[in-house]
Amino acid sequence: MISTELKKAREYEERESALVPETERPVYHFTPRVGWLNDPNGFSFYRGQYHLFYQYHPYSSFWGPMHWGHAVSADMISWEYLPAAMAPDTGYDRSGCFSGSAMTLPDGRQLLMYTGCGDSSEDPLQKGRWMQTQCVAVSEDTGDGRTEYVKYEGNPVISGDDLPENCDTYEFRDPYIWRAPDGTYRALAAAGRTGEIGEDGNYHTDKGTQLVMFRSDDCFRWEYRKVLFEDRRRIGVMWECPNFFELDGKQVLIASPMDMQAEADEAIGSVRFPQGSNVCCIPGEYDEETETFTPDGGYEPVDIGLDFYAPQVTKTPDGRTIMIGWMQDPKNGNFAGPDEDFSRPGLQYAVPVEDPDGYLHGPEGTRVFGQMTVPRELRFRDGKLYQWPIRELRDYRKDKLEYSGIRLSNEEISLVGLSGRTLEMQVDIAPSGEGAPLYRDLTIEFAKDDDHAVRLSYKPGRSLVTIDRSRSGQSGDITAMRCTRASYEGGKLSLRILLDRWSAEIFINGGEQVMSLTFYTPLEADGISFSAEGSVLMDVTAYGMD
Template sequence: MNDLTLQKARAYEAEHGAAITPAERPAYHMTPYVGWLNDPNGFSYYKGKYHQFYQYNPYDVRWAPMHWGHAVSSDLLHWEYLPCALAPDSPVDNGPGCFSGSATEMDDGRQLLMYTSVVAEKQPNGEMRDIQTQSIAIGDGLDYEKPACNPVLTQKDLPEGFSRFDFRDPKIWREADGTYSAVTVCLTEDGSGAAALFQSADGFDWHFVTVLERCNNQYGKMWECPDFFPLDGKQVLMLGPMEMLPKGEFHNGHNVIAFIGSYDKATHTFTKENVQLMDGGIDFYATQTTLAPDGRRIMTAWLQTWSDTEDKPQGCKWFGQTICPRELHIKDGRILQTPVRELDAVHGKRTFHENVTVQSETSLEGIKGRVADLTV
C-alpha cells in the first residue's frame, strides 16, 4: 500500500477545501470538500453520527481515479468534512481506483468498508480493460486499512458466464445472527444486469449464495448501485438501470427503480410483486439507504446523472452534490418518500399569504433570504 497517495489527497483537500466558504455551497445539500463527487458510498450510522462517504476526485471538477471522500453529520443536514478515507493506492485499485461501496460495523467496534476495486489489465488481444473486484477496508471512523486478503470477491466467485469487467457496487449489511451479507451487481451472459447475493461469517471470507434478480434486458442494460432491505413488511431491491428506454413511468437513460416483494431467508428467494420508479427527475442516481437508530429507513442519492456532468459553472471549485435525505415507507404497495424529519428542527417562523397573484416583480413580506421551504 502506498500511503503517499492518500496523504497527498488529504493534504490537497485540507488546503483547497478549507478555502471554499459556506456561501459558495448549497445550504443543505452535501457537496465534495473540493473537486468532484458522484455516487454516495458507505452511508451509515456509526459511533453516534451519520457517515457519508462519496466517489471523489479532490484534484479537479471532473471524474478521474476514484478516492473516497468522507463527511459526518448529527442531523443529516449539516456536514463536517473528514479527511479522504480511501485512495487508489493498492495493487488491486491503483488504476481507475476505489469505486462505489458501503459500510457496516464489526463486532469489535471497527467499521468495515466494502468497495469495488478497479485495475486496468491488458487482455489477450492487447486491449486494456478495467477489471472489477470487491475489496474491504477496516477503520475507526477516520483512518482505514486495506488488508492483504484483498480482493475478497472476484469473477471466480460468480456463476459461469458472468463478466469480470462489470461486477461492482457491493451493499453490505449485518444479519440478525451476526453474519455479513452483501448484494452486488454484475453483467450476465445476455448482456444485461443481475443482482447477486454473497455472505460471510467474518467479513473477510466471502462466498456466492444466489442471484436475487435478473434484468433479462427488460429494465435497461447493466445495473448499478444495488440495495436490499426490509421495509414495512415487504422486501425492497433497489438499483440503477443504465440505458433505459422510456416506457410508462421510466424515463430515458439512467433511472433508479425499486422491486417490491417478499424474501424467503431460508432459501434466499426474492419474489418481486411490483416495480416503481424512485424519482421522476433526470438528476437522481446512485441511491443508498441506511437504518437510523430510531428504525427509520433513510435514503440518499447523487443529485446528478452522467448525461449532464459537463454542464458546470466555469471556474467552479466543486461539482456534484447529494439529495436532502429522504425517509422511506410503503403504502398500497408503493414506496413513499418524505424529506427527513430533521428538517422540521431548522424551520424558522411560518409566513402565510393567500389570494396573491405572483408576478416577476412580486415581493412577499416575510419571505426573503437564501433558503426557503415553500408550500404553494
C-alpha cells in the same frame, strides 16, 4: 501508515478546500470538500454519528480516479468534513475505489466494502476495461483521536473466480452488505452478463445484469450463494448500486439501471423512464431460508425528476429508514475534461460558460461539482414507496411566512416578501370553492427574472405535474422536462418544495412522488410567482433556511 497517494489527496483537499467560499456551495445540501462528487457510499450510523462516504475526485471538478471522501454529522444535515478515507493506491484498486457500503463488526470496528478497479485489461477484446473485484477496509483507531481505514491484506475478498458463469468480471461492482437474522452476513453486487464478439470485431456485452449474492461469517471470507435477481435488457443494462432492505413488512430492492430505453407512459403523453440512467424500486417478498426474492411484479421510478441517481439506504438508531442520493443525471455530469466532446455539466457552482460546441463547462477555477439530496425518510404503504425530507431539516427553518386563502383567477401574482433561492415552501392547492369549476392549470415559477425561470405546473384535468427547466440556462442538449401523474383528489394538490441555490426537490402529495433537479439560473434570478388558468384557492407557508 497511510499511502503516498492518500497523503497527497489529504494534503490537496485541506489546502484547496480552504479556497472554496461558502457562496459556491448550497446552504443545506452536502457537497464534496473540493473537486468532484458522485455516488454516496458507506452511509451509516457508527459511534454516535452518521457517516457519509462518497465517490470523490479531489483534484478537479471532473470525474477521475475514484477516492472515498468522508464526512460525519449528528443530524444528517450539517456535515463535518474528515480527511479522505481511501485512495486508489494498490494493484487491485489502482484505477479507482468504486462504490460500496459499511457494516459495524461485532468487535466495534467499522468495515467498508467497496469495488476495486484494477489495471486495465491487456486482452484486446476488452479494449482497456478494468478488472473489478470486491475489497474491504477496516477502521483502526490511531490513539490520537483519529480513525484510519486500513485495507485488508487479503484483498480482494471476492473476485471473478467466485462468480458463476455468464458474469462479466469487468462489470462487477457496488456491494451492498447487511447482517442476516442468524448473525451471518450477505453482500449483493451488480454483475453484467458476459457478451460476445460482434460482426464488427468488437466485444459486445449481453446488456443484461445479475445481482449476485454472497455469504460470510466474518465479512472477510465470502462464498457465492446465488443470483438473487436477473434482468436481460428489459430494464437497462447494468443495475448499479443495489440496496436490499425490509420496509414496513415489504422487501424492497432499489437499484440504478444504466442505459435504459425510454419507456412511454401514454396516460401522461410522456415517458415513465427516460432514455439513459434511472433508479428503480422493486417491492417483493424475501424468504430467508431459501434466500429467494420474489418481486411483486412491477417496478417504479424512485424519483421522477431530472437529477437523481445511485441512492443508498441506512437505518437510524430510532428505526427510521433513510435514503440519500446523488442529485445528478450521470449523462449530464463532468465525466471527462473540458476538452472532451462528451463532457456535460450537471451542477457547477459558478457562472457557467458555453464552449463553441454548445456544451456548458465550469469556468477556470471552479472548485466543486455535485451534491447529494437532502436525506429522505422512506415508508411503504398502499403498494407505493413514499419519501419525505428527514424531520431534522425542520431545525434549520427561519423567518416563517404564511399566506392563507389566496384566490387566483386567470392571473399571475407574486406574494409580498416571498422570493429567494434558499427556502422551503409548502403549497396546498384546491379549486376555488365547493362546486366551483375545475381550474385548468396552476403554475409556480421560481429562480425567476426577465430571462429565466424554472416552471412547475399542475393540470388537474389529467392530474399531471410537470417540471420544466428549459428557461433556466441549461445547455439545449440536457433534458429539460419531466411529467408525472399525481393521485387525483378533485383538483387538490400538496407540494413541498426545497430550494437551495442551484437545485430543487419537490415532494408531491405527502411524498408519493418526488422530482429532483439542478439548474444554472444566476442567483440574482430569485423571483417566485404563481399563476392560474381558472380559479384556484391556495395556501402557502415558506421558511428561509440556515
